Amino acid sequence: MKQQIRDENVLHALIRREYYPKNSLRKNLQILKTLVCRGNYEFRKVWEQSSKQLICCESNTIFLDNYRTAYSGYGLHNGAPVPKFSISQDKLPRKIVDAVLSRSKPTTIHKSGQWTGKPGNKMYAITSSSLLVVDLNTGRVGFEILLLLSDVINFKHINWLQTEESIVLSTTLCPRLPPRQRRPPAQGPSNLVKVLAVFTTLPITFVCMFEVTRKVFGADVTDVMMCQGLLAVMHQSRHVRLYDFKHMLAKYKVEPLALRNSRYGDSAPLNINMKITELPRCLFVTRCEEWNVQIGGHPWHYLTSPVGSKGYFSVHSLCSGDVAKDGSMESDSDSIEFDRAVFHADDSSRIIHIGPEAVRVFWLKETDEDGGSVLLPAFTINLQYPRLQAVGPLMPIVTSSGRQVKRRFSMDEITGANMCTTIHEVDYEDELDVLMVCYTVHQPNALQGTLGIYDNLTGGLLKSVKLDEPWSDYLEHTVILDKDTIIHIIKSTNGKFLCQVYRLFERCHDNKPSARPKPGGRFEDELDFDFSAPENPRVRTSHRRQLAALASRRRQRPR
Incomplete structure (x- = not known):
């Protein structure tokens, strides 16, 4: 279910901006957010580049060939990036x-x-x-x-x-x-x-x-x-x-x-x-496990994983070291992918817990009773899709004679049969004030990449963008949302990089027939209906009325 954001007319917002120019940047970003999330616009792929060397993006600049070649992210020709230097x-x-x-x-x-x-x-x-x-x-x-x-x-x-x-x-x-090898000099x-x-x-x-x-x-x-x-x-x-x-x-x-x-x-x-x-x-x-320590929140707290409990997180006070009330986050699924947890990038004293099929956001608030802290749930973004069918039956096969045939099961069959969504990245876009989630849906024939744009305060879905997934095997996914541009970088298992750029364009309705009659055209082109439509009494009545009106107009034309 999509989140209903404030219904604000863009034209009226532009007119009010002219009369009251204060906070113009904030108003411009609100207008852009309305166009991105609610307007008659869509993201289209305008540029694609692959390389065997490193491809990265930072501050609206795309770097190829190990930072030797740079492209500007805002091109004027069809929205594609333009070469900057080499x-x-x-x-x-x-x-x-x-x-x-x-x-x-x-x-x-x-x-x-x-x-x-x-x-x-x-x-x-x-x-x-x-x-x-x-x-x-x-x-x-x-x-x-x-x-x-x-x-x-x-x-x-x-x-x-x-x-x-x-x-x-x-x-x-x-x-x-x-110690058995020959020691080099000191230092x-x-x-x-x-x-x-x-x-x-x-x-x-x-x-x-x-x-x-x-x-x-x-x-x-x-x-x-x-x-x-x-x-x-x-x-x-x-x-x-x-x-x-x-x-x-x-x-x-x-x-x-x-x-x-x-x-x-x-x-x-x-x-x-x-x-x-x-x-x-x-x-x-x-x-902690894997030396993963993060410090943040108000007042200061640190987020760690206890030793031997990978995927399990706990929130501690930096001053006293005590665990916050309800400050433990653990996974509630049997996925082979471990959970992740980070402090929210907007400095709102929130924590984002990223699971295999869901993203949960918690508030870290200070209690009035003993001066401690408590972890309260804010919202949950559920990306669970209908389960895929398992490869082969999971129960033992029984032959006609009553003998049971046992077979071995792999970890992919046990866990992968129940998991069809992979969350790659969760990031915060500060200019639009949205939370974006990049995930992949494992379909029977191919992969379907999706970028979900969610409201930062409520977690409601604002817009969903389909991303191309050229490879079935991948190692890393990186998605950058910068105003009206999406940059998608994929690294495959063989070390090859692919960069795709999506820009915001107005949605075209090329398939709809024109409502204005074409001068000098055929008789059928002047009618606003499809001749190949199925037979229907109401449709036939409407067609007769249009034919009669068209004949009347033609009789009234001066010769």
Whole structure:
């Protein structure tokens, strides 16, 4: 059942916007939401591209060939994306492994005079040994910083440490060698976990580069990452520990290093200027399955899965560590796919629990009795479809002589016979204030992809969009809804990527006959009925009246 949103005439809303221009952006988005969800419009596929290399999308820009080719998501020709830039192999011989985009406001980026850094959109990309600053409008590599020269350690990931303020670069994970193998030198792969580098973006400034070693943080350290000014260290015992990065920077930074005043192609790499010699003070520690810890809500809570209970989630208070009342979420189906749970992206202190065939949203509210918290259900989006028939009978076969023939059953027959829906992604579109759910229905002959747009407050269905599913086997589904554009990226099991772009168009009624008579046309073309319609007394009477009216008009025409 579709959700009935406010019945507001778009023309009247545009007229009121002219008289009262305050909050024009919010009004424009409300008008666009009305057109997307209720108007005489539909999404059509306008562009499709496949590649054996990475395809990704960020901030309305589609990247192909490992970030070398970029397409703008808003094209004027039939709504298809248009080429934005392409970096040739001669200008950049090294492979780009990861990148983030910056939509900075006009400001002075660099004061050295060598590279002014004109205001605009930029992409911070990394290769195995360098950091690149690329202009998103032209594709020109304006700045390159050589990070580290090593045959063993390569940089692979780049993320925001603070959005639009600072970035963090991390290397590949250095595995721990068995004790029987020959040990490398000190600080080698057996002791080193990762190397991290931090830069500020406005202007581009080198902050520090440091090593995370097992000698300091523990012999069972498996991985490390940084986010929101915190250093998260993951241990083999399923413990996750958080450390304050600012405290570490003030205590262990050896010397500040400035970037060289040179252009593209600087041959001098940066050095490690921060050495952690002792274990810093731990801010938070917990033990959970797959090191999955999420912090959010008002007041602050954290969401984890207990060890040995994958797919089961519990909500704890960050201050006291107590479990919230009714704060346990578990799956109520026998699917082989594990459940997921995340905090809602609109900062409304809600939690989204994603099951195999349903999406449940909970309110996290503070109680007045003892100052604790309670988890209350808000709404449920049920995507359960009629069950498919099982492949073969599940009961033993009995022959004519009365002998029972037993056969083996696979896990797909036991669980897959009851599951015909797979939820790939649940995301929040902040500009339209809607919740979108991308799922696939397993039909007998093919797969049917669907993008459901739901109301963010009530969970009612606003619009359903059919998506093409070219492959029966897939690994990842990524769907991005940006105003009137849908970008669908699929990764197959053989590593091939496919990108599809859908745009919003007015729904055409080409199959309906025209109500206006055609001048000079045939006699049948002037009639507003189908001659191939089945015989019906009422239909015949209507046809006679139309024939009589048409003959009368023809007699009155001047000769």
